Amino acid sequence: MRTIEMSDYTVGENCFEAIPETLSSYGASSVVLVGGERALAAAAPGIKAVLESTDIEVLDTIVYGKDSTRTNVNRLLANESFAATDVAFAIGGGKAIDTVKTAALELNKTVFSVPTICSNCSAATAIAVIYHDDGSLEGYAYPPCPKHIFINPRIIAEAPAEYFWAGVGDALSKQPEVEWATSTRELGHTASLGLALAHTCTEPLMTWGVQGLEDVRADRSTEAVRQIALDIVVNTGYVSNLTNQPDFYYNSTLAHAFYNGSTGIHRPGRTHLHGEVVSFGVLVMFAYAGDTAQLERYAKFNKQMGLPVTLAEIDLDESHLDQLTELAHNTNEWRQANPVAFDDKQFIAAIKAADSYGRSLS
CATH class of the missing domain: 1.20.1090.10 (Dehydroquinate synthase-like - alpha domain)
Structure with missing residues (x-):
């Protein structure tokens, strides 16, 4: 038996407007927003704005670190809000998204991804790259792919160009x-x-x-x-x-x-x-x-x-x-x-x- 999963996705500068309905389809009443500092600054205000008129609670906004390391995965696992949430928004590039996917796997959490840069395909994949703290490769984790991707071309266009490159x-x-x-x-x-x-x-x-x-x-x-x-x-x-x-x-x-x-x-x-x-x-x-x-x-x-x-x-x-x-x-x-x-x-x-x-x- 083989089960193949693919992420749903919404694309457009107004894509965050689809978040409440998408969360409702998963029965979610709480979320956490996890990413790097710059990514959260770019996306978190828009996500919070569309949730203000709903009953969905934003439990926390969490800076994950700077790399997809086992250390940062463990920090997320120890975070009480992350452990309590229904849905984790993985916001940023591949390192942030891979960290969230890997931690979510261990706690059986649903992940939505918000790529604020398009430096790789992590926002849609059922694989995560994990590094040692010194930057060398530890190996791969195999979490489920995010359930939904919200792709905002304006946020991507306004991010540092080196990541697009x-x-x-x-x-x-x-x-x-x-x-x-x-x-x-x-x-x-x-x-x-x-x-x-x-x-x-x-x-x-x-x-x-x-x-x-x-x-x-x-x-x-x-x-x-x-x-x-x-x-x-x-x-x-x-x-x-x-x-x-x-x-x-x-x-x-x-x-x-x-x-x-x-x-x-x-x-x-x-x-x-x-x-x-x-x-x-x-x-x-x-x-x-x-x-x-x-x-x-x-x-x-x-x-x-x-x-x-x-x-x-x-x-x-x-x-x-x-x-x-x-x-x-x-x-x-x-x-x-x-x-x-x-x-x-x-x-x-x-x-x-x-x-x-x-x-x-x-």
Whole structure:
């Protein structure tokens, strides 16, 4: 027996108006609002305003922390309001939403998500990434997906543009990773549906991405921003839920193995966002697969978007590659989502090849 769940969603600048009716359909009489400081400042006033004329009580507004760590999950579990609420609103980006989903799983709480940035698909997924306090990857949790998503393009447009930029980078991985991970498998209905939906993920990014980023940098809520937000949150999120199942994992492969390995390498320089690093990992995957045409296509788009096309842009160099590869061995992507058994030397050669091509574009 298999049960497939997908989040319902409401999209639009007035999407919060649907909150009371949606809560009523779940019999909720109380909520908590959980997120980062900036995300709560952007969304909490609008949510509270629509609840003022209802009998639904806002028990607390909780700043979750700054990362999706076990420490922050435990802090939520110890919060009396979180334990008492009917519905937890997970507000913010992937780290905030993953923290809320993971804590809610342990207490069997219903989650609604409000992505205030579209840096990844966490607002729709039945998976959560958990890190150690030092920023290295601990692993994945598998909570239910949020029951409902409220997508407000204006809030996303007015958030820092770097998160929109990195979200495009992360979403670029979905279609090619799923296509590659499934390429040697005999697929059942669920995985086939996930693959079919994965085919819809790349073109909106390449069609709307450059304009959307320009609009977000100008705080403009436009059709380009809406299209990118829907692609990142809904399209890639639904694909994730269909391709991440107890008996198979095709949700991500070598691009994310590269990213996950990189989290254990401590190097100077600025902090690099998840999608930023994943976007270079996509180039590594194409190099590994020997798909020169797609490597060139995606690298040129990265260049247009200002996403990385070289190791230096993510503060890595060839001296890190042995350690990165060793760390990548520990990931689901390396062990489960490989269409062929991955080879260390070929992986390192692919990283060097992607970097070399990227440097040729400078």
